[in-house]
Amino acid sequence: MNTINKNNSTHSQRNAVSEEHNAVNKERNTAIEVSNLQFSYTKESPPIIDIKAWQVSQGEHVFLSGPSGSGKSTLLNLLCGTLTPTQGDIALLEQPFSSLSNRQRDKFRACHIGVVFQQFNLIPYLSVAQNIHAAVYFAGTKPSKKTEDAKLHHLLDKLQLPSHVLHAKADALSIGQQQRVAIARALINDPQLLIVDEPTSALDTDARDSFMSLLKDVAGESTMVFVSHDKAMESYFDRHCSMSELSPSTNHIKTRGAEAPKAQERA
């Protein structure tokens, strides 16, 4: 009974902190605003995400942590629009993102959100240059060839990738190179929001630190939500949110997104 009271007390304190932070954010432009968000893979199953309110300010770098199965990747997929909320709203850059049509959401994502996937998800048969150019092409921003090339080379320099890599096929690159190319693709359209899903899970400590420095550098003023189960990375970010704080009522549910039923997978 005491334990329950203690837990309730902790949650109350955290909610108070969160509300205070949200109040501060209201004074700044909001990059992410989540309200009454629920998500479950089937109608019958209990929600694996249940967030009353959550805000991220523009330019803020947020670290989202939680154990495996806590729903952090699911939350990222909801923020990317690759999953649709069962209930509630997500507003991104002050746009009602969750109520957009699939096509509008695809377009919004292409123009305003840069996504670095856990598995990088480069198109293996395209060259590095083609992979990055595809992001520009499908976003429909149509910069001049000169501007695009300049931006590409600037990114390659920052990411410490040699120019000859541009002509190599994506599947011929090392994991580290694929990771950097994925970042370059995510940043080529100057996204206002960068969503990064556990890209350091396969790296050792030194490589991880080096990568994080690089990422922070290239992310610049973009709002970033970074997901990892490794709490040691908290120091790189402005704020740390754990899934247990954000979605306390679902914290006990250990369901991995990838293993979920397919009925509601369509986004």
Next chain:
Amino acid sequence: MLSTIAIESLKRRKTSAILTLLSITISISLLLCVDIIRTQVKTSFTRTVSGVDLIVGAPSGQLNLLLSSVFNIGTPTKGIEYKSIAALQSNKQVSWLIPLSLGDTHRGFRVVGTTNSFFDHFKYGDMQSLEMAAGSAFTQPLSTVVGAEIATSLGYKVGDEIIISHGLGNVSFNNHDAHPFTISGILKKTGTPVDKAVYVTLQGLEEAHTRPKHSPTSMLGRKPADKAKEHEHEHEHEHEHEHDEHTEEHAAYHSEAFTPESVSVVMLGLKHRVTALQLQYQINQSKKEPLMAILPGMALAELWQIMGNVESLLLGLSGLIVICALIGLATMLLATMRERYQEIAVLRTIGAGPFTLLLLIQIEAMLLTIVSAALSFGLVAGLMSALKPWLSSTYGLFLSSPLFGQSSVIIILLILGCTYLVSLFPAVAAYRRGLHAGLNAN
């Protein structure tokens, strides 16, 4: 960008892409071949005879009369007596008349007994007259004029002697050895059955059939003096300075003056074409000798109608084969979709909309079909070029340019339309697959 992705994607899956490409290429080639044969046969048919208003023969059947007289196919009809020919010749509506006597062969090629009026009046294609590639028309009773293909395949030249055989078989034991015909002319190529026929004088043909072998009078009733003169002339033939005399004598020969006992068929040219139906009716109602007159155009149309059913069947079968190949294409695309869900999901994540994805899948399908169509055109053109001599010698099918016509273009457009339709299924399947599931496919 889309075409780059499509090409690179196909290159990535080159084994299945090449197999699909081959399957579609073979199907389109088959369809094009059938279409070419169909159009070429039709062209060949319609250009076989022109300017002939009526064909008259013994009552048998419209098609039999047409086939035996124009196409040199089938058994000739029973003969028409001379008095009937004379009656036709004296008819005021008749402008010219070509008698044809059929039933003999030379080394498998049909022999046609006729007069010089054949070379004057017979027309083919777009009212084109027969022309000599070498020599001239009949110059004496035992003259023969051979078609271009016979001259080429048997290596004949003007002045060569040939022996004709009785009957229509390729091999005959009843040769008219005693009556060798001398080639007086070789016709220019026409692309019609004329190229594969041996034309002899009615007079020579009748003599070959009625006079015994080695008969002293076997030179068609000409006086011994004439014969001696001819032999003498043959000796002199080599002497250039006497050539003029030789020509003069040949020019004096009037093959039309001979009156045969009967002929197989008569082709008529009328002064006014509008009277053709009227004369046809008169001839068909003739009570003196039962005769049958046909309008070549109508008979050709009837023949083509019969051929048309076979043609439609062939075209239908080829169409089905193409549809099977296109379903194979859709199957290939669907099968590869499974391994491309992640790629499709990534493309969606970076902004490719449903229409763009649809377009991407369709560009891949269209690329395969367009390359297949181009390969098919090349393959069929090469094949037809290689088979041209065989088709003309074996089936009498003369391929004329251009090989590919409007129908070929329509076929390709239809195939591209079908490709568009069948590629819709994999394209829709790709988009409907969950984006989230695709991104986590690994």
